[in-house]
Amino acid sequence: MEVFSTTGRKRETYQVEVKYSLLWECALGIAAITNSHLLDSLDKPKSYWKEVKTSLSADLQAQLDYVETNNTWKALLQLLHQKDFSSLEAFFEYIDKLTDRELIYQCIPxxxxxxxxxxxxxxxxxxxxxxQLREATKDNPFFPSYISFICMIEPQQLKQHLIKVMGGWYKAVIEPELKNLNSILQTDAHTKEDRKVKMEPEEFVEWATGGIKYIPEPSVYKVLLIPQYIYRPWNITADLxxxxxxYYPVSNESITPSDKCMPSNFLVLKHKALGDEVRFRMVxxxxxxxxxxxxxxxxxxxGKSTIHHHLKILRSAQLVGIEDGKYVLKTRAIASLAKELEQYLQQ
Structure with a gap:
């Protein structure tokens, strides 16, 4: 039996906003280098991360070890969303002025x-x-332990750590590439803004993220898109x-805007992911x-570790997802491959 609507109203959707900042790039770099099991799936090779690690001071390496143990990169991202910070100094001043309770509350997911x-x-x-918060987040791989840590740590100790690790990474990794990184993020954000006015919100989010189809949820009125370079090819999600x-990966075109033959990074990722016999069998x-x-x-x-590695590659290419604890093929992404290749060749 078919059901027809007599309300004349469209399904409500969300607004989309695009923002960029080197401060988010900084915090995500800290998240990336301390997420050891994902390093082999990032665009930047392991040699890059090894070189970065060996170039860092002993104090900064100690701070990064602390991040890896306690996932304090999440606290940095939580705090960065509290307002639009004009500089690293403004961010540090904000952290320093927070009361103990405000700091803990804002760091809790x-x-x-x-x-x-x-x-x-x-x-x-x-x-x-x-x-109760730990129990509510038990399906998340790190939220329960992170919540316990955030709620029990001495706030001044947390402030000092966040300022040291953010300041150290910014000086060591962001500043030497500041002009180039800012240009990439700015180019990508402006490109997305231009396309946003030509597409419906849900269609736009799917295009910008390379295949994430986000359906409106109750109490979610806005989707915030933040371009990032350091964590490519992954999309990172968060709830506010x-x-x-x-936090979506910037496009290839934003990295090398003068190369008119440059294919979409998502197109390349998908074909790379399928360029392996084991992954073809998985599909x-x-x-x-x-x-x-x-x-x-x-x-x-x-072996499980081998299977998990291949699944990470398929997931980063947006060909496979996880639903209810099971891996699921994104059949729509597979079906659109030929069309995407044709569009690239004809552009």
Missing amino acids: FITETYQPLREQAANKNVDAIE EGTKVY KLLFEQSRTLQEMTEKLAL
């Missing part, structure tokens, strides 16, 4: 509106509230009050049905 009272109580070190955030298996990591391991008779 937003879950949903339902959990906001618990977030308030956890910022006051209420043990029951902290435990009323806002969904995507075939997932085309048949969604499967768990264990099921994929049994079907292909390969």
Whole structure:
């Protein structure tokens, strides 16, 4: 039976905003280098990360070890969303002036509106509230331990750490490439702004992120798109009050705008991901049905670490996703490959 609408109203959707800043690039660089298991799937080769690590001071390396243990890159991103900071110094001044409670509250991840009272109580070190937030986020790989850490650390110690690691990384990694990085981020943001006025919000988000189809959710009124270079090819997502955030990878065209033959990075990623026999077999298996990591391991008779590595590549290319604990083939992305290649050749 067909159902017809008599309301005459379109389904409500969200607004889209594009912002860029070297401060986000700085915080994401700290997140990348301390996320060891993902380094082999990033655009920048392992040799780059090894070279960066060896060039850093002993103090900064110690701060990065602290980040890797406690995921304090998340605190940096949370704080950067509190206002538009004009400079690194303005960001440090903001952190320094926060009360202990304000600092902890702003560093605790937003879950949903339902959990906001618990977030308030956890910022006051209420043990029951902290435990309830941990339970609510148990499916996230690091939120429970991060919440415990943030709520229990001495605030002045956290402030000092955040300022040291952000300032150290900015000076060592961002400043030497400041002009080039700013140009790339600015070019990409302006390109996205130009395209935004020509597309519907959901279509635009899918295009900008290389295939993420974000359906409007209750209480989410805005999608914030933030271009990033350091974490390519991954999209990183975050939730704020009323806002969904995507730190999306800048396009190849923004990196080398003078090269008119430069293909889309998402197009290249997809073809690279399919340029391997094991990954082709995975696509075939997932085309048949969604499967768990264990099921994929049994079907292909390969080690879990090998399977996981190949799945990371397929996921970063937006060909595979995860739903309800199972890997799922994005059939629409597979079907559009030929059309995307044709569009590139004819541009």
